[in-house]
Amino acid sequence: MKILVCIAQVPDTTTKIAFGDNNTTFNTAGVTFIINPYDEWYALVRALELKESGVATAVNLVTVGKADAEPVIRKALAIGGDEAVRIDTDSNDPYVVAAQIAEYAKSEGYDLVLCGKESIDYNNGSVGAILAEMLDMNYIGFASSLNIEGGIATVKREIEGGEETDACALPLVVSCQKGMAEARIPNMRGIMAARTKPLKVVAGADIKPLSEIVSYEMPPAKTGVKMISADNMDELVNLLHSDAKVI
Amino acid sequence: MSVIVLAEHSQGTFKKKTFESVQYAADIAKAMGTTATAVALGTIADSELQLLGAYGATKVLHVADAKLDTLNARAYAKALATAAEKEGAKVIIALHDVTGKAVAPRLSARLKAGMVAGAVSLPDLGKGFAIKKAVFSGKAFAFVNITSDVKVVTLMPNTFPVKQGEGSTTIEQLSVTFEDKDFGVTVKEVSKVTGAVPLSEAELVVSGGRGMKGPENWGPLEDLAGSLGAALACSRPVADAHWRPHHEHVGQTGGTIRPNLYIAVGISGAIQHLAGVNASKTIVVINKDPEAPFFKAADYGVIGDAAEILPKLTEAVKKFKAAHN
Incomplete structure (x- = not known):
């Protein structure tokens, strides 16, 4: 059984976001990029566990990005995985990203495709489901556990106000979130091994975006906090009612 | 069309x-x-x-x-x-x-x-x-x-x-x-948290952080949430330490919520936490550290010990509810 793990490069979680060119571009100056946490902590590590337990035979990684995405995909390889493919194009349109991955994956015979529940930059959470449609596979989103036996996946996923356990035959796309696995830190051996693991670069297909980001905006600044004495909770409750109108 | x-x-x-x-x-x-x-x-x-x-x-x-x-x-x-x-x-x-x-x-x-x-x-x-x-x-x-x-x-x-x-x-x-x-997908089992308001659709949320000091201190938070009809949430360190279940974790790598009211108790307000909650319409921060960065993102702030403040706030909410029903 072959697993493909989709890896996105995103700004570090502590990044202070800033925009340039009259708020039309994300200013990457001084920004540290990391593996999207959901891809790394949950999708990648669960794939590795499935290989370690003998369920999967291969774990390959794919990312859509220009050459500047290579440190991140190397870091992912240091955590684990047999080889990686970088599709040499960039887009923030989820349709394009998914179509690029589908174009590469359609002839590779993957049984399971794992991705994070969303990337922490554009927060669309769409790539997995678009990919499933393009590869004609089933899709289960927001999974917190995944086991495979006899070609059938058993997946726990979030539903409104609880969880559900689903069964589905492979091939399948699963988006992963907390609970799926415990994060791993790459060790020295992994880092050394990652240097020589195959990282193939393929050209992006010619795919027209269906959406474009026109501009960005920062959230309105808070006008300042109103401090209330710890002995006057009645005042707080009254303000929440008459001023903020939330209770 | x-x-x-x-x-x-x-x-x-x-x-x-x-x-x-x-x-x-x-x-x-x-x-x-x-x-x-x-x-x-x-x-x-x-x-x-x-x-x-x-x-x-x-x-x-x-x-x-x-x-x-x-x-x-x-x-x-x-x-x-x-x-x-x-x-x-x-x-x-x-x-x-x-x-x-x-x-x-x-x-x-x-x-x-x-x-x-x-x-x-x-x-x-x-x-x-x-x-x-x-x-x-x-x-x-x-x-x-x-x-x-x-x-x-x-x-x-x-x-x-x-x-x-x-x-x-x-x-x-x-x-x-x-x-x-x-x-292709068949449902084998459904487990719903009964009675509680699902966090993702809650209009009012009461959330606890590391400042609560331990899972045994969640009672007063639960009382406050109960008096308001609010859902409970927590910060990442709390979920990672297994004080509270993971589905309550809000923040950049947990859930992103936008309730009408978010009451943060004992949460310092790290940038990753704010990312998950700053779309809340009104934010109340209760923290004993007057320097907690969360106060800068809050609409209302109270400085003091959660163990003392929470019961008073719950009382005030109950009094208000009794007067307005």
Whole structure:
């Protein structure tokens, strides 16, 4: 059984976001990029566990990005995985990203495709489901556990106000979130091994975006906090009612 | 060319967020000079479907196939695509929740329709079809213009106030031809947290952080949440230490929420935590450290010990509720 793990490069979680060119571009100056946490902590590590337990035979990684995405995909390889493919194009349109991955994956015979529940930059959470449609596979989103036996996946996923356990035959796309696995830190051996693991670069297909980001905006600044004495909770409750109108 | 909206229901009952999405679709339809058609899937009574008229749906297409009572994204996407084709719809709306996030992207791929996930504004038709959405986990907003002919939008729940109108609706049955593979996912078991308000749709949220010092101190937080009818949340260190279940974790790598009121107790306000909650309409921060960065992002602040403040606040809420009922 072959697993493909989709890896996105995103700004570090502590990044202070800033925009340039009259708020039309994300200013990457001084920004540290990391593996999207959901891809790394949950999708990648669960794939590795499935290989370690003998369920999967291969774990390959794919990312859509220009050459500047290579440190991140190397870091992912240091955590684990047999080889990686970088599709040499960039887009923030989820349709394009998914179509690029589908174009590469359609002839590779993957049984399971794992991705994070969303990337922490554009927060669309769409790539997995678009990919499933393009590869004609089933899709289960927001999974917190995944086991495979006899070609059938058993997946726990979030539903409104609880969880559900689903069964589905492979091939399948699963988006992963907390609970799926415990994060791993790459060790020295992994880092050394990652240097020589195959990282193939393929050209992006010619795919027209269906959406474009026109501009960005920062959230309105808070006008300042109103401090209330710890002995006057009645005042707080009254303000929440008459001023903020939330209770 | 009406606007189509997936009218999500929970075992035959609509929730507020569905009325919000129908109203959103109706507002878009009005701006485009057309009408909104709701699509309901699975088992649901006509009397319930009728309710959608008051939120602006002039027609409801009902695919009354019991196999649609559980979510199969493939089948849902096919049903919506069939409805869109029948209506000649160019815009399809769903909610940005677990159902919408599974179905809308599939539909977008199927129809080659550009998509905005998590809309927080109506489309600006003067600029094409530009919609505002949160990016960088709530640290900023982007205006995304859909350039394709057909457009798919998922609406972030609790974005617009919901107003019940006078309208009525007509119900039509829609038949969709499914294949076995459309129902590839089978549900084995469902476990719902009963009685509690689901965090993702809660209007009021009470949240605890490391400053609570241990899971044994959650009683007063639970009392406050109970008095308000609020859901409970927590920060990442609390979930990582297993003081509270992971599904309560809000922040950049947990859930992103936008309640009307977020009360943060013993949470310092790291940038990653703020990312998940800063879309809350009103934020109250209770912390014994006057230097806690969270105060800068708060509307109301109280400095002091949670163990002393929480019972007083709960008392004040109870007193207020008693006076206003």
